[in-house]
Amino acid sequence: MxxxxxxxxxxxxxxxxxxxxxxxxxxxxxxxxxxxxxxxxxxxxxxxxxxxxxxxxxxxxxSVDDDGEWKCIKIAGPMKFGVFTTFVGLTGVICNFTTPLRDANVPVFTVSTWNTDYVLVPKDKADAAVAALTEDGWRFRENTRDT
Structure with a gap:
């Protein structure tokens, strides 16, 4: 989605x-x-x-020394709560975001804050996650896919 x-x-x-x-x-x-x-x-x-x-x-x-097993995709945010959120269609962002990852067999672990969401994917599936999201229409900011 x-x-x-x-x-x-x-x-x-x-x-x-x-x-x-x-x-x-x-x-x-x-x-x-x-x-x-x-x-x-x-x-x-x-x-x-x-x-x-x-x-x-x-x-x-x-992780220290880049030895972690997860990579993190940050949704830029901020996403405001309340009437504005519903009005502009920001409800269901995690569902829309994780659906192409599910379809690409990429597991996720999400962390939400007041401003935004952080979606962790296994390090060895990061390229597949980026490809699935890009194909689905999500946009990555410049210089963030070279890592």
Missing amino acids: PPPFNHPSLELELLAQTFFVKQFPVDAGVPAAIASGLNAAQHTPGVFSITRTGEEISVVGE
């Missing part, structure tokens, strides 16, 4: 770095090494997310 409409907030960027995705038992808490990464993230820009539910803790972050 192509983007809901042609707008700069829906342009894509394949981030250069690699990422890790880790899962921990909810009763284990966040490991000290991961928590220190959160403190370090306050001083350096980058993607770092901790999500805790009643069943688990999931952590996503940029």
Whole structure:
């Protein structure tokens, strides 16, 4: 499903770095090494997310030394919530975005923020993800596909 409409907030960027995705038992808490990464993230820009539910803790972050197993496609954003979002057709962005990836057999792990969405794909499937999205009508920003 192509983007809901042609707008700069829906342009894509394949981030250069690699990422890790880790899962921990909810009763284990966040490991000290991961928590220190959160403190370090306050001083350096980058993607770092901790999500805790009643069943688990999931952590996503940029890998050190480019040894991560995931690549990240960022939807440019910002995408505003509320009436404006519905009016301009920004509902269903993740569905539209992940449908061509599903059809290309590319697994995804998504992280959403207030402004935008980050979709992680296995590093060895990044080229297939870019090709599937491009074929579907999504646009990548210049200099983001060379990574």
